[in-house]
Amino acid sequence: MSWISARTFAxxxxxxxxxxxxxxxxxxxxxxxxxxxxxxxxxxxxxxHGNITNGSIYIKDGKIAAVGETVNAPAGTTVIDAGGKYLTxxxxxxxxxxxxxxxxxxxxxxxxxxxxMKDAFDYQDKAIYRALAGGVTTSLLLHGSAxxxxxxxxxxxxxxxxxRDAMLFPNAPRSIKFASGENPKRVYGSRDQxxxxxxxxxxxxxxxxxxxxxxxxxxxxYNDKVKRGDKDATPPKRDLKLEALADVLRGKIMxxxxxxxxxxxxxxxxxxxxxxxxxxxxxxxxxAYKVADQVAGNDIAIATFADWWGYKQEAWDAIPWNAVxxxxxxxxxxxxxxxxxYTRRLNQEAAKTIRYGGATEEEALKMITLNPAWIIxxxxxxxxxxxxxxxxxxxxxxxxxxTTGVPEKVxxxxxxxxxxxxxxxxTTHYKEGE
Amino acid sequence: MTQPxxxxxxxxxxxLLLTLTLILTLTFPTQALTxxxxxxxxxxxxxxxxxxxxxxxAIVMQGGKIAAVGSASSVNIPTDAQVIDATGMTIxxxxxxxxxxxxxxxxxxxxxxxxxxxxxDEIMPHIHTAEAFHAESVLIPVxxxxxxxNAVVAPDSGDTLPGQDSFIQLAGAxxxxxxxxxxxxxxxxxxxxxxxxxxxFEKSKxxxxxxxxxxxxxQAFLDAQDYQSKWKDYERKKADAAQSKDTKDSKxxxxxDKKSEPTPPKRDLKLEALLPYLEGKKTIVxxxxxxxxxxxxxxxxxxxxxxxxxxxxxxxxxxxxxVASLKVPVIVGPxxxxxxxxxxxxxxxxxxxxxxxxxxxxxxxxYSAHNVRNLPDQAGFATAFGLPYDEAxxxxxLNAAEIWGVADQLGSLDVGKTANVVVANGxxxxxxxxxxxxxxxxxxxxxxxxxxxLRDEYSK
Numbered sequence: 024m025s026w027i028s029a030r031t032f033a034x035x036x037x038x039x040x041x042x043x044x045x046x047x048x049x050x051x052x053x054x055x056x057x058x059x060x061x062x063x064x065x066x067x068x069x070x071x072h073g074n075i076t077n078g079s080i081y082i083k084d085g086k087i088a089a090v091g092e093t094v095n096a097p098a099g100t101t102v103i104d105a106g107g108k109y110l111t112x113x114x115x116x117x118x119x120x121x122x123x124x125x126x127x128x129x130x131x132x133x134x135x136x137x138x139x140m141k142d143a144f145d146y147q148d149k150a151i152y153r154a155l156a157g158g159v160t161t162s163l164l165l166h167g168s169a170x171x172x173x174x175x176x177x178x179x180x181x182x183x184x185x186x187r188d189a190m191l192f193p194n195a196p197r198s199i200k201f202a203s204g205e206n207p208k209r210v211y212g213s214r215d216q217x218x219x220x221x222x223x224x225x226x227x228x229x230x231x232x233x234x235x236x237x238x239x240x241x242x243x244x245y246n247d248k249v250k251r252g253d254k255d256a257t258p259p260k261r262d263l264k265l266e267a268l269a270d271v272l273r274g275k276i277m278x279x280x281x282x283x284x285x286x287x288x289x290x291x292x293x294x295x296x297x298x299x300x301x302x303x304x305x306x307x308x309x310x311a312y313k314v315a316d317q318v319a320g321n322d323i324a325i326a327t328f329a330d331w332w333g334y335k336q337e338a339w340d341a342i343p344w345n346a347v348x349x350x351x352x353x354x355x356x357x358x359x360x361x362x363x364x365y366t367r368r369l370n371q372e373a374a375k376t377i378r379y380g381g382a383t384e385e386e387a388l389k390m391i392t393l394n395p396a397w398i399i400x401x402x403x404x405x406x407x408x409x410x411x412x413x414x415x416x417x418x419x420x421x422x423x424x425x426t427t428g429v430p431e432k433v434x435x436x437x438x439x440x441x442x443x444x445x446x447x448x449x450t451t452h453y454k455e456g457e
Numbered sequence: 458m459t460q461p462x463x464x465x466x467x468x469x470x471x472x473l474l475l476t477l478t479l480i481l482t483l484t485f486p487t488q489a490l491t492x493x494x495x496x497x498x499x500x501x502x503x504x505x506x507x508x509x510x511x512x513x514x515a516i517v518m519q520g521g522k523i524a525a526v527g528s529a530s531s532v533n534i535p536t537d538a539q540v541i542d543a544t545g546m547t548i549x550x551x552x553x554x555x556x557x558x559x560x561x562x563x564x565x566x567x568x569x570x571x572x573x574x575x576x577x578d579e580i581m582p583h584i585h586t587a588e589a590f591h592a593e594s595v596l597i598p599v600x601x602x603x604x605x606x607n608a609v610v611a612p613d614s615g616d617t618l619p620g621q622d623s624f625i626q627l628a629g630a631x632x633x634x635x636x637x638x639x640x641x642x643x644x645x646x647x648x649x650x651x652x653x654x655x656x657x658f659e660k661s662k663x664x665x666x667x668x669x670x671x672x673x674x675x676q677a678f679l680d681a682q683d684y685q686s687k688w689k690d691y692e693r694k695k696a697d698a699a700q701s702k703d704t705k706d707s708k709x710x711x712x713x714d715k716k717s718e719p720t721p722p723k724r725d726l727k728l729e730a731l732l733p734y735l736e737g738k739k740t741i742v743x744x745x746x747x748x749x750x751x752x753x754x755x756x757x758x759x760x761x762x763x764x765x766x767x768x769x770x771x772x773x774x775x776x777x778x779x780v781a782s783l784k785v786p787v788i789v790g791p792x793x794x795x796x797x798x799x800x801x802x803x804x805x806x807x808x809x810x811x812x813x814x815x816x817x818x819x820x821x822x823x824y825s826a827h828n829v830r831n832l833p834d835q836a837g838f839a840t841a842f843g844l845p846y847d848e849a850x851x852x853x854x855l856n857a858a859e860i861w862g863v864a865d866q867l868g869s870l871d872v873g874k875t876a877n878v879v880v881a882n883g884x885x886x887x888x889x890x891x892x893x894x895x896x897x898x899x900x901x902x903x904x905x906x907x908x909x910x911l912r913d914e915y916s917k
Contacts, residue, residue, distance in 0.1 A: 333827040427887075
C-alpha cells in the first residue's frame, strides 16, 4: 500500500466500513441478497495453492468467482482495499458443543443415535458470535461423549443475527458421534449399569450394531418384495434408533469417534471393518501418534487439540507433537476446540503446530480450514480460497498464525458478519462498552 | 580467550540410545543447584526488560547470579567461562507465573493426585501449599521447557480463605530448594463460587450466600484480632512477671511468684496464621470478578487494614477508575475468561490494556497446572487489544517479581540478580517461538520432559 497515501488509505477504510456495514445490515434484513464485492490488495492465503501477495478476490452471489493477482469483475462492483492485510478462508471447527443450551448429552442410555443436535440448536447463543469474532465461520456441533453411540450432529454457519434456518449449513452431510474410553464407562459405571469398563463399552457398541444389521435386513427384505411387485408386503415397524444405525451401516452417516487411547483406535478400526462402515475421524485422538500408520492407512482423519493434556488419565500420554507427527505419516489433521473458549482462537492453536514439529504456515492453516472441512464433509464448499467455494473469509489485523493477529472482518457467503470496528453487528445484544 | 562452544540447542534430537538416561533425568535435578563455572551467552538479542533490548548482546552468569550484561563487545568475559554462541537467538529473563497449581495436581480427573483445596471449611489460613508441593511433579519440567522459571503456587479457589501460597523456582534438588518462599501470600476469594449453596435450599449449609461469606470472614478477622490481643496481653504479663521476679530476690517470695506466672492462651493454628496478614506483613491476594463483589471484598480488606493485591476482576470493567484509585497491582484475567451475557466479545481481552492505561501495574497468570507453559500467549494476545509490548513482557517478568517482593532477585536481566535466563529462537510473546535452553540459577536445565520422551520413543 506504499503507493497510496496514508490519508487516502484512511478514507478508504472509513468508506469500506460503511459499505460493508450497509451490505451486512441489508443482507441480514433481506435474507439471501448478496452484494458482489472485490477485495483487492490482500495477502491471500489460499490454503490450496500458496499465498498471493497483492491478491484480489471477486465475490459474486456469495461465492468466490475469481482469485488471483488481478480479477475481472464488472465495472461498478464494490471494491474493498484490504491494505495488504492477510486474508484467509473462514476457520472451520470440527468439534464444538456451543449453542446447544447445555443439551449436549442425552446420558440416559449408552446408545442414542436418534438424537438430533439440530433439535437443541440455540441459534441465539452468543458463543456463536464470539467464535465468529475469532474467525470461525463453520462448526460441527456434536453430541457429547457420555454415550458409546450418541446423536447426530448439526453443521452451522456462524451467521449470527440471522434466522435459525439461515444458520444451518445447507445440505451438509450427516455425522454421528461415537465415543469410547473413560466417559461412557464413568457415566454408566457410576450408576452400576453397563458399560462400566472398556470391554463393556465395546460390547454395548457391537450389540447395537448387530441389532441394526438385523433391522436393515428386515427392511431390505421388505424393499425387495416391494420392488418385485409383492402387494401383500407389510413394512417392518420403524424404529428411529435402529434406522439411524442402519444408515451408519449403509454408509449414509459419517462416524466421528471421541477416542483417546491408541489401543481403542485399533479396536474401533476393527469393529468398523467387522460391520462394514467407515470412520471419518477420530476426535481428541491424543495418542494417535502411537498408531499413525494405521490411522492414515484407513483414511481416518484426526481432530485433535494442539497441546491439551493431563486432565484425565487417558490424556496423560498427550504430546504437543501429535498433530505434526500424524500429519507426516499421512493423516489428515484438524485442530479443533471442543470448547466455547478455544473456538475463539483456533488460529493460535494452529500456530502451535509450527512450534511443535515444524508445520509450515500452510500446513498449520489447513488444520483449521480445509482439513476440518473434510472431516465435516464440506471441503468441496469451504476451507480454502478457490473459485466456486463459499465466500467465507477472514481479513486479519496482524498475522493470523500468532497470538497478536485477530480478525478485523469476517465474511460468510460474501456478507460481513463480524467487523472489529462495529462489534455486535447484526445483533442488539452487545452494549457499547468502553 | 575461551573459544565459543557449540550451542546446546544446535544439537540434533538426542539419539535413542540415550533414552534410559533421559528417563533418569526426568526428575532432574538430583543434586543441589550450584553453578560450577561461569557461563557466557554471546550474541543474540538480549531483552533486559528493565533497560531495553540489546542487539548482539552478551550475558555472564557466575555463581548462579548475573555477573554482567551488555553488548557483546563491551562485556568482560571471565577466562574460565564456557562461552555459548547465541547468535540469532533471543535472550530474556525467566518468566514468572503469578498463579498456578504446580505441584498440587498431576491428573485433574484423578482425585488421588489432587491436593488443591480443603473444602471442609471456608476459613483455612493454616493450610500451607508448601506442605503438599510435589517437587517431582511431571508437570514442572513441561512448564519449565517453555521458559517459565518461577511461579506462585496457590490453593484452588473453593474457599474464601483456602490457605497460603508458595513462591517457587521450577528447578531444584527437592521441595526445600524449589520453595523459595513459603507462605508468601494468601488468597481471599470473594467471587460467589465459595458459597455452600449447591443443590438448593435443602442441601445448603452456612455460608450459602455472600452475606454469609462476608460475615464469616469478618468474624474470622475479629477472632484473630482478639487472639492477637490475648497474646499481646500474655506477653506483657509475662514480661511484667519476669521483671518483678528480677527485682524481688527474697526466697520466700519465689513460690508466690510462680503462681502469678501468666498462663499462655491456647494456641489456635487458624488464628495464628491470620496474624501476619492482620499485621500487614504479608500480602492478601484479593479475588473478585464483578464490581459489587470487588467493592465488598475491598471494604472488608480495608476494615482490617490488610495489605492486598487484586486478582481476576474479569467483569469489573465498569469500575476500572475505582480499581486504579486503590493503587494496588492486579493479577489479571485470565484473558480467556468468557464475557458475561451483556459484555462485549472483547471485554476481557482488552482488560489488561484498560488497566495499564489507568496506571495499574498488571501481571498475568495461567491459573493452571498443565497449561503453565502457555503463560506468554496471554501476554501476546493482550497486545492485540492495546497493551504495549513492553508492558506485556513485564507482566510475565518484572511486574510479577515486584508484586511478589522478589524484584531484587528476579524479573529482569540485571547484574546481581539470580541467573534465570531463557534462550529462544524468537520473541517470547510469539507463539511460534521455540525455547532452546533454560538456565535456572545459572545452571543449564535439561531440555526434556515426559512428553519429549514419548515423542522420541514413537519417532523411531
